[in-house]
Amino acid sequence: xxxxxxxxxxxxxxxxxxxxxxxxxxxxxxxxxxxxxxxxxxxxxxxxxxxxxxxxxxxxxxxxxxxxxxxxxxxxxxxxxxxxxxxxxxxxxxxxxxxxxxxxxxxxxxxxxxxxxxxxxxxxxxxxxxxxxxxxxxxxxxxxxxxxxxxxxxxxxxxxxxxxxxxxxxxxxxxxxxxxxxxxxxxxxxxxxxxxxxxxxxxxxxxxxxxxxxxxxxxxxxxxxxxxxxxxxxxxxxxxxxxxxxxxxxxxxxxxxxxxxxxxxxxxxxxxxxxxxxxxxxxxxxxxxxxxxxxxxxxxxxxxxxxxxxxxxxxxxxxxxxxxxxxxxxxxxxxxxxxxxxxxxxxxxxxxxxxxxxxxxxxxxxxxxxxxxxxxxxxxxxxxxxxxxxxxxxxxxxxxxxxxxxxxxxxxxxxxxxxxxxxxxxxxxxxxxxxxxxxxxxxxxxxxxxxxxxxxxxxxxxxxxxxxxxxxxxxxxxxxxxxxxxxxxxxxxxxxxxxxxxxxxxxxxxxxxxxxxxxxxxxx
Amino acid sequence: xxxxxxxxxxxxxxxxxxxxxxxxxxxxxxxxxxxxxxxxxxxxxxxxxxxxxxxxxxxxxxxxxxxxxxxxxx
Numbered sequence: 305x306x307x308x309x310x311x312x313x314x315x316x317x318x319x320x321x322x323x324x325x326x327x328x329x330x331x332x333x334x335x336x337x338x339x340x341x342x343x344x345x346x347x348x349x350x351x352x353x354x355x356x357x358x359x360x361x362x363x364x365x366x367x368x369x370x371x372x373x374x375x376x377x378x379x380x381x382x383x384x385x386x387x388x389x390x391x392x393x394x395x396x397x398x399x400x401x402x403x404x405x406x407x408x409x410x411x412x413x414x415x416x417x418x419x420x421x422x423x424x425x426x427x428x429x430x431x432x433x434x435x436x437x438x439x440x441x442x443x444x445x446x447x448x449x450x451x452x453x454x455x456x457x458x459x460x461x462x463x464x465x466x467x468x469x470x471x472x473x474x475x476x477x478x479x480x481x482x483x484x485x486x487x488x489x490x491x492x493x494x495x496x497x498x499x500x501x502x503x504x505x506x507x508x509x510x511x512x513x514x515x516x517x518x519x520x521x522x523x524x525x526x527x528x529x530x531x532x533x534x535x536x537x538x539x540x541x542x543x544x545x546x547x548x549x550x551x552x553x554x555x556x557x558x559x560x561x562x563x564x565x566x567x568x569x570x571x572x573x574x575x576x577x578x579x580x581x582x583x584x585x586x587x588x589x590x591x592x593x594x595x596x597x598x599x600x601x602x603x604x605x606x607x608x609x610x611x612x613x614x615x616x617x618x619x620x621x622x623x624x625x626x627x628x629x630x631x632x633x634x635x636x637x638x639x640x641x642x643x644x645x646x647x648x649x650x651x652x653x654x655x656x657x658x659x660x661x662x663x664x665x666x667x668x669x670x671x672x673x674x675x676x677x678x679x680x681x682x683x684x685x686x687x688x689x690x691x692x693x694x695x696x697x698x699x700x701x702x703x704x705x706x707x708x709x710x711x712x713x714x715x716x717x718x719x720x721x722x723x724x725x726x727x728x729x730x731x732x733x734x735x736x737x738x739x740x741x742x743x744x745x746x747x748x749x750x751x752x753x754x755x756x757x758x759x760x761x762x763x764x765x766x767x768x769x770x771x772x773x774x775x776x777x778x779x780x781x782x783x784x785x786x787x788x789x790x791x792x793x794x795x796x797x798x799x800x801x802x803x804x805x806x807x808x809x810x811x812x813x814x815x816x817x818x819x820x821x822x823x824x825x826x827x828x
Numbered sequence: 829x830x831x832x833x834x835x836x837x838x839x840x841x842x843x844x845x846x847x848x849x850x851x852x853x854x855x856x857x858x859x860x861x862x863x864x865x866x867x868x869x870x871x872x873x874x875x876x877x878x879x880x881x882x883x884x885x886x887x888x889x890x891x892x893x894x895x896x897x898x899x900x901x902x
Contacts (some may be wrong), residue, residue: 373857377865384872387879395881395895425846472888473895651900694902783899786880796876803867810860818853 313790314782317389320797322767324381326760327804331375331811333759336450336497337504338368339443341535343436348531350436360524362427363823364508367815369424374811379453381800389793393774393784398474400466400483401456408452415445450500451493458489460775461766462557468687470653470672488553492766495546498539499762502722503755505536506748509729511819513748516739524823529733537726544719548609554769555610555618558776560701561769563621564708566606569595571620571628576601577609580713583706589625589699621705625698636698643693646686691773694783703771711764718758725751 342364349357383405386394394401422430422438430438459465465482466475477483509532512525554562562568567583568575569591581599607616617631627635649671656664672687673679695701729748732738738745770776774784833841850858881891 369854370857373861374864376861377868380868381872384868384877387882388877391880392895392898395891396899421843421846425842429842429845472892473899474892647900647902650896654896654900783902787898788880792876796872799872799876803864807860807864814853814857 313788313793314785316790316793316797317385317785318781320389320793320800321382321385323797323804324378324385324800325767326763327800327808328375328378328382329760329763330756330808331371331378332450333500333503333756334371334507335368335375336446336500337502337535337539338364338371338507339439339446340501341504341508341531342368343439343443344531344535345528346436346439350432356523356527359823360527363524364528365423366818367511370811370814370818372420374807374814378804378807389786389788390774390784391786393779395474396779396784397460397775398466398469398472398476400459400463400475400477403477403480404452404456404483408449411445411452412449415441415448419445447497450497454493454496455484455486455489457766458486458492459483460773461492461770462486462488462553463775463778467674468672468690470650470669471657487549488557491546491549491553495543495550495762498543498546499759501539502536502543503759505532505539505726506722506751506755508532509536509748510752513745514819515822517742517745517749519739521822522739526733526736526738529729529738533726533730533733537723537730540719540722540726544723547716547719551609552612558770559619560621560624561703561708561765562610563619563624564703564705564769565712565765566618567595567599567705567709568606568618568620569622571618571623571631573607573617574604574615575606575610575618576603577605578713581709583709585706587705589621589702621702624701636692636695636701639689639692639701640695640698642686642689643691643695645693646682646690647693649682649686688777691775691778691780691783694780695772700772700780703769708765708769711761711768715758715761715765718754718761722751722755722758 342361345357345361345364348354349361419438419441422435423442426435426438463475464486465477465479467478468474469476483489508528512528512532515521515525551562551565554565563571566575566578567581568578569587569589578596578599578601581601582597583595584593584597587593587595604614606618608614610616610618619628619631619633623631623633625636627633627638649668653665653668653672656668670676670679671682674683692701725747728744729738732741732744772780772782774781847858881894885891885894
């Protein structure tokens with residue numbers, strides 16, 4: 305049945321989901337980061353009583369409000385798509401995905417709808433302290449909403465804390481803590497929110513730089529830059545640190561993604577980290593040639609970052625496809641065979657149940673029970689490769705290498721640039737000469753889109769890099785998709801593209817208009 | 829000294845006065861939000877995005893059977 309799936313259906317469904325998620329992620333980072341910096345500015349106002357800080361707070365709150373209003377509910381479309389285009393996936397992941405999303409929905413609704421109203425309508429109606437607490441709660445609430453979504457995404461990359469029920473074909477959560485405290489999920493959450501904080505800090509610095517270039521609102525711009533510079537520097541440093549954590553987790557649980565991130569076809573001990581390189585297009589798996597036209601690498605660093613050991617072996621794409629006995633790596637063929645055994649066992653169980661053969665049903669059910677000896681062996685040796693049974697070619701286990709490689713290097717390169725950028729901004733702001741550094745101010749404006757580019761590149765690494773899986777090793781994309789008409793998906797793809805583009809144009813237009821008006825008009 | 833209004837009245841007036849005193853750009857934003865939500869829920873959700881399993885199968889048992897059938901016949 306899966307073989308009959310129209311590949312264009314899978315590709316259009318993926319494209320539609322990617323389009324929706326990427327547009328959604330234009331709005332979300334600003335909501336996450338601006339809310340914290342607004343809370344800091346308001347704290348400064350409440351502590352000092354200085355009305356200038358209130359004016360600053362209100363201006364950025366206005367831009368936050370515009371972004372929030374335009375972006376709110378854009379994520380709901382992703383949930384529509386789960387139900388329509390990804391029904392096998394939605395059913396298979398069961399309550400693992402449902403529970404975090406439900407918590408997110410409740411938390412987002414109560415925290416955001418209540419306290420955002422106080423933030424915007426509560427000036428002079430509630431006490432200064434209550435208003436400040438509301439602003440902080442909006443900031444924490446927004447980041448907490450992101451936490452649950454990213455935990456669900458983390459589970460898809462590293463499934464843990466669940467049990468597969470062969471009667472319902474659903475995964476059931478057996479340990480909330482294993483899902484919640486999965487190192488991959490926690491690291492993913494931290495890396496993602498620090499990227500959002502970094503984008504927002506760049507945004508405030510960029511807008512402030514524009515005011516300085518125009519010689520308007522000098523004190524306002526400098527104070528805003530100081531808050532954003534400090535917040536951005538701390539966030540970008542955490543971004544780099546959690547990026548290291550992400551790479552470590554990828555090395556442990558998603559070796560094919562790591563190999564694609566580095567364009568590494570030939571595994572090796574003491575592997576170097578490619579800092580810069582150009583891949584040969586159309587490079588064939590198994591080829592003995594170098595996959596790069598050229599590369600500049602730091603020796604042994606990939607082994608150290610991936611395994612905390614400079615001598616460690618890092619498997620390449622060839623090792624993962626063909627297997628490597630020396631390092632006990634199964635070949636993709638072997639995994640596919642084991643996956644097919646797992647699928648056949650599930651089918652045998654289903655047939656036995658349908659035919660009313662109680663004895664056979666009971667004996668086969670034990671294979672899915674980890675508390676029985678045969679169950680433990682089956683789940684470890686076969687069912688953990690369940691998803692491979694849907695693949696037919698060993699090369700299918702490898703994601704799109706060039707897209708993952710270049711996205712990864714763009715993200716990392718920009719990440720380090722941001723640290724340097726914030727240092728420069730803070731240095732000149734601290735020296736109180738930033739308004740005279742025209743080149744730096746122009747650079748700040750040019751840096752504004754780079755934050756979004758880096759973050760989107762990061763999502764490409766995460767999501768394209770984990771292909772062919774929607775749930776790592778358990779469910780490939782081709783088996784997750786609903787068998788609907790591809791033309792329906794194409795139509796909604798273009799409808800979404802039109803809607804989101806219109807929203808983005810509306811956001812940019814309204815924001816530019818309000819920025820040009822400046823802080824004197826702010827807040828009301 | 830005027831008597832303090834009950835909490836529910838103060839909360840309600842926070843919203844009503846907030847909306848009433850909203851500037852033009854705020855009202856435009858709300859219009860965009862309402863149009864967007866209408867398009868999403870009344871057009872996209874109802875016309876283009878029915879929940880496949882909920883629409884085509886009447887109970888969880890049938891849904892399970894369908895998905896198992898899909899997964900065991902690759």
